[in-house]
Amino acid sequence: MTKPEPGKLMRPQRKLRDGIHVPKVTLAHGGGGKAMRDLIDDVFVSVFDNPVLAPLEDQARVSLSELALHGDRLAFTSDSFVVDPLEFPGGDIGKLAICGTVNDLAVGGAKPLFLSCSAIIEEGVAVALLRKLARSMAEAAAAAGVAIVTGDTKVVGHGACDKLFINTSGVGVIRAGVDLGAHRAETGDAILVNGLLGDHGAAILVARGDLHLETPIESDCAALNGLIDTLLDACPEVKFIRDATRGGIATVLNEIAEASGVGIEIDERAVPLRDEVKGFCEILGLDPLYLANEGKIVLVAPAALAEKARAALASHPLGRDAAIVGHVTAGPAGRVVMQTKFGGKRVVDMLVGEQLPRIC
Incomplete structure (x- = not known):
């Protein structure tokens, strides 16, 4: 028998099943027998296929020496996705699950490597939709350079969940010399974002159709590990990175201010927003600073390196509209304020409640 390469596992000598031939998922597909195996092979294994997943053991087995090639610290994260609707302009729950988990690893300076996928499926969901x-x-994982190596499938009765919920966990390795944290912001540091804000939150609400709006807004859903690699290669002195998902950049800025015991001031005129999102928020009375993003980061960099960091972001397709939006101040500690376009200032508090539920 041929010896497997280091870090790889031999594919088991078995063929995938032919697939399932019913249009909708039934409770039998969660029962642990042939129907369940057929569903897993047909929908998931056939497209997630890779050498670590192939043995289909109860766990993925990865060489520690292979991990150590990338750094000396392990990064591990987990997230759940319950977005409604499952498909929306610019993405779907599947792409969102991969990109969201990849980004949670990448913003800590980690190289994302392996993901898990656990699906909770409501009885009656169309099999064709699951395949899609x-x-x-699979496409999002391949684009991000990660492998889905383990997972789980459960089927629940009609009404016990809303069509499909996905949980993904991710493992990555933090590169040597990188030390990112919300506690590292200091007076004078610059605050940057990598582009237009609020697109995901706006796209989801438009996709729900409750408002009968025809505004062409697409989610910014994207894996940001390539962008972050470009940034850190050019400017390793960056102090903090976080993806601005639920709660928008306002929540991230408040977290920085609280963790570092500093103040933060941003300039409304510098905050990048597309006209459609501005109009959308004006109609609905929403604040775009709190709208969710799924392809945007907030970062803190030393003032002297702010333009270098912005240029690095702008050199990548996912950072073309990067901007310096504010700076860290001496205080009051924990307070975020915005200089308005009218010349005044207003406090930007932490989001209370949920502006738009089930956006991710």
Whole structure:
């Protein structure tokens, strides 16, 4: 028998099943027998296929020496996705699950490597839809350079969940010399973002159709590990990075201010927003600073390196509209304020409640 390469596992000598031939998922597909195996092979294994997943053991087995090639600290994260609707302009729950988990690793300076995928499926969901969403996950994982190596499938009765919930966990390795944290912001540091804000939150609400709006807004859903690699290669002195998902950049800025015991001031005129999102927020009375993003980061960099960091972001397709939006102040500690375009200032508090539920 041929010896497997280091860090790789031999594919088991078995063929995938032919697939399932019913249009909708039934409770039998969660029962642990042939129907369940057929569903897993047909929908998930056929598109997630890779050497670590192939043995289909109860755990993925990865060489520690292979991990150590990338750094000396392990990064591990987990997230759940319950977005409604499952498909929306610019993405779907599958792409969102992959990109969201990749980004949670990348903002800590880690190279994302391996993901898990656990799906909770409501009885009656169309099998064709599941296949489509699984393909979307596989494509997003391939684009991000990660492998889906383990997972789980559960089927619940009609009404016990809303069509499909996905949990993804991710493992990555933090590169040597990188030390990112919300506690590292200091007076004078610059605050940057990598582009137009609020697109995901706006796209989800438009996709729900409750408002009968025809505004062409697409989610910014994207894996940001390539962008972050470009940034850190050019400017390793960056102190903090976080993806601005639920709660928008306002929440991230408040977290920085609280963790570092500093103040933060941003300039409304510098905050990048597309006209459609501005109009959308004006109509609905929403604040775009709190709208969710799925392809945007907030970062803190030393003032002297702010333009260098902005240029690094702008050199990548996902950072073309990067901007310096504010700076860190001496205080009051924990307070974020915005200089308005009218010349006044207003406090930007932490989001209370949920502006838009089930956006991710």
